[in-house]
Amino acid sequence: MEPLDHRTKTQQLADDLSWLEDHCRRQPELAEQAVHLRLAAGLARNVLGPALEDQPPQPLHVAVVGGAGTGKSTVVNFLAGAVVAEANPQAGYTRHPTAYLPADTAIPWPSTLGFLGPLRRLTQEQPGNLDEDVYQTRRLAPTTPPSPLADFVIWDCPDMTTWAAEHYVSRLLEVVSLADMIVYVASDERYNDAVPTEFFRLLIRAGKAVVVCLTKARESDAGTLVEHFRQEVLGRIPTTDATTIPPIPVVTLPHLSMSVRNDPAGEGAKYRVPLLNQLLVLSPSAAVARARTVRNALHYLEAAGDSLLHVARRDLAELETWRELVARGRTQFEERYQNTFLAVETFQRFDRTREQVLAMLELPGPGKAVSNALHLARTPWRFAREFVVKTLIRPELPHQSETQVCAESLQGWLDSLQAEALRRSGNHPIWMTIIRNFDATLKPQARARFEEAFRRLQMKETDELDQAARAVPEYLTQNPSVLNALRGVVLAADLVAVVLMIGLNWPPGWELLLLLPLGVSISHQIVESVVNRIVGVSRTRVKDHRLDLLQENLTAPLADWLTTQPTTEGSSMEKLKRVLTRVPLAIRSLQESVAAKAPHTPASENPV
Numbered sequence: 001m002e003p004l005d006h007r008t009k010t011q012q013l014a015d016d017l018s019w020l021e022d023h024c025r026r027q028p029e030l031a032e033q034a035v036h037l038r039l040a041a042g043l044a045r046n047v048l049g050p051a052l053e054d055q056p057p058q059p060l061h062v063a064v065v066g067g068a069g070t071g072k073s074t075v076v077n078f079l080a081g082a083v084v085a086e087a088n089p090q091a092g093y094t095r096h097p098t099a100y101l102p103a104d105t106a107i108p109w110p111s112t113l114g115f116l117g118p119l120r121r122l123t124q125e126q127p128g129n130l131d132e133d134v135y136q137t138r139r140l141a142p143t144t145p146p147s148p149l150a151d152f153v154i155w156d157c158p159d160m161t162t163w164a165a166e167h168y169v170s171r172l173l174e175v176v177s178l179a180d181m182i183v184y185v186a187s188d189e190r191y192n193d194a195v196p197t198e199f200f201r202l203l204i205r206a207g208k209a210v211v212v213c214l215t216k217a218r219e220s221d222a223g224t225l226v227e228h229f230r231q232e233v234l235g236r237i238p239t240t241d242a243t244t245i246p247p248i249p250v251v252t253l254p255h256l257s258m259s260v261r262n263d264p265a266g267e268g269a270k271y272r273v274p275l276l277n278q279l280l281v282l283s284p285s286a287a288v289a290r291a292r293t294v295r296n297a298l299h300y301l302e303a304a305g306d307s308l309l310h311v312a313r314r315d316l317a318e319l320e321t322w323r324e325l326v327a328r329g330r331t332q333f334e335e336r337y338q339n340t341f342l343a344v345e346t347f348q349r350f351d352r353t354r355e356q357v358l359a360m361l362e363l364p365g366p367g368k369a370v371s372n373a374l375h376l377a378r379t380p381w382r383f384a385r386e387f388v389v390k391t392l393i394r395p396e397l398p399h400q401s402e403t404q405v406c407a408e409s410l411q412g413w414l415d416s417l418q419a420e421a422l423r424r425s426g427n428h429p430i431w432m433t434i435i436r437n438f439d440a441t442l443k444p445q446a447r448a449r450f451e452e453a454f455r456r457l458q459m460k461e462t463d464e465l466d467q468a469a470r471a472v473p474e475y476l477t478q479n480p481s482v483l484n485a486l487r488g489v490v491l492a493a494d495l496v497a498v499v500l501m502i503g504l505n506w507p508p509g510w511e512l513l514l515l516l517p518l519g520v521s522i523s524h525q526i527v528e529s530v531v532n533r534i535v536g537v538s539r540t541r542v543k544d545h546r547l548d549l550l551q552e553n554l555t556a557p558l559a560d561w562l563t564t565q566p567t568t569e570g571s572s573m574e575k576l577k578r579v580l581t582r583v584p585l586a587i588r589s590l591q592e593s594v595a596a597k598a599p600h601t602p603a604s605e606n607p608v
């Protein structure tokens with residue numbers, strides 16, 4: 001595989017893991033998960049990326065980590081053999097990592113793209129408490145004899161007393177991911193603080209080669225402190241991790257006087273040497289140490305892959321549930337619209353159309369007199385029909401307007417979503433977030449969107465109704481031959497009725513006065529029915545299309561918007577899905593690429 005492919009692949013994996021980290025960071029309960037993801041992303045970009053691009057193993061990286069004020073910067077000075085790092089009485093002073101580079105300028109600084117991720121390299125020396133996503137490098141002065149760690153980069157890091165809430169913890173994680181070896185510093189009074197201890201376990205799980213350095217104890221108490229640390233911290237490492245790791249070296253840097261602290265290579269040598277020895281044992285050669293770093297990084301990504309994605313999977317499942325609830329609410333909205341509005345809506349506008357068409361069928365010009373005469377003849381029939389309709393047919397019950405039905409349906413939709421979210425609020429933080437924002441944000445925004453969409457819908461409805469209602473009269477106006485033919489048919493029907501009645505009552509008697517109006521009324525009734533049918537087709541078409549219009553303009557866009565609500569802060573369901581599929585594939589593919597580069601060593605063969 002080409003280096004560019006490797007780069008793209010590791011970069012993609014690192015980006016996906018960082019995206020998941022951001023996703024977790026938005027939920028305060030997932031701070032710890034975010035830490036794991038940041039470490040995993042760092043391993044991809046700072047360890048696997050350079051290895052696959054055949055970067056040389058030198059320089060090795062040693063990171064000094066620990067709780068606030070435990071003596072990390074002091075330990076850095078002991079590793080460097082000179083006072084180079086700022087030790088400060090203010091606990092939590094160091095806010096960004098500083099790399100102390102080998103005096104030998106021939107040792108290259110890693111040059112892979114994306115190295116150290118979001119951390120920017122400062123070009124000028126700055127105090128260690130600069131609280132930004134930066135790191136700085138300082139070159140160590142050459143010493144005689146040369147320092148045993150002459151070709152190592154020594155990193156002074158911010159503390160990890162709080163979990164992930166602070167930005168500087170992620171800076172620390174970036175360097176930790178890069179490190180080939182780690183010096184974990186714990187002071188005598190707080191050697192088993194909860195967060196640093198958790199962090200220590202994470203280092204072990206990530207397969208980092210760790211040396212523990214216990215500081216500030218009285219020299220006479222050093223042995224007891226080491227024993228306590230072994231029991232309370234090392235002894236409590238979960239057995240799953242403990243079985244795969246070799247013993248972890250523990251050294252002490254007891255309470256030191258100022259003069260010893262200021263002269264680590266001279267007066268302090270007695271404390272410095274055991275610490276250096278442990279690091280040198282862990283790195284028989286740069287190649288061996290780096291191979292272990294790469295192998296363990298990959299092993300961590302493989303082993304932790306599933307748990308890294310666990311949160312995202314759960315989130316996705318809950319988001320799917322939310323999507324289903326939104327979809328269910330939408331169906332209920334549409335059913336209600338159909339049953340309480342469409343089913344009873346008569347679209348009276350078409351009654352006007354019917355009247356208009358019937359009026360057009362009347363004879364124009366001189367024929368008007370005939371039409372008027374026939375109209376007059378049908379008067380008793382019209383009165384009789386009106387009477388029957390009034391007495392036999394129940395008056396139409398007033399039904400809710402479309403606006404009312406839609407407003408109530410929206411209310412029902414939102415209420416059911418709120419109730420469901422409340423019911424689930426103990427299950428997952430996503431529901432809590434929904435509930436928190438429901439009344440203040442989601443509801444008013446949903447209403448505003450609804451109102452806007454409803455206005456648009458009504459405009460389209462009016463247009464469509466108007467167009468459909470005008471269709472038949474317009475057609476007849478534009479086709480006078482058809483209109484005249486129809487008028488002919490109507491007149492013929494009346495004439496047939498008249499002839500039929502006269503024939504039935506031949507020779508004509510007084511009954512003809514009754515039969516003739518009856519005949520022309522029946523013929524007109526038939527014409528009305530035909531016109532009703534024709535107009536009815538348009539009416540049904542409009543009615544059938546109403547639901548489509550509603551879905552297209554109102555319920556579908558509203559449902560789409562509601563679906564994205566729990567994820568508007570940057571995460572989308574689609575991205576979650578993509579990342580969840582891509583990450584395991586990328587890890588597998590990187591594993592194959594690493595295996596293709598180096599002969600396979602089983603993960604258990606850990607030379608730590």
Ligand SMILES: Nc1nc2c(ncn2[C@@H]2O[C@H](COP(=O)(O)OP(=O)(O)OP(=O)(O)O)[C@@H](O)[C@H]2O)c(=O)[nH]1
Pocket residue numbers: 066067068069070071072073074075086087088089090091092093094157158159215216253254255256257258
């Ligand atoms: N007397 C005495 N003071 C020490 C010893 N080790 C560290 N200190 C002091 O403890 C304070 C903190 O030490 P640092 O080395 O700055 O600790 P740190 O872990 O780097 O601290 P932060 O970067 O602020 O988290 C400083 O004032 C040091 O001088 C020691 O052995 N003896």
Ligand SMILES: [Mg+2]
Pocket residue numbers: 072073074086087088093094156157
């Ligand atoms: Mg410090």
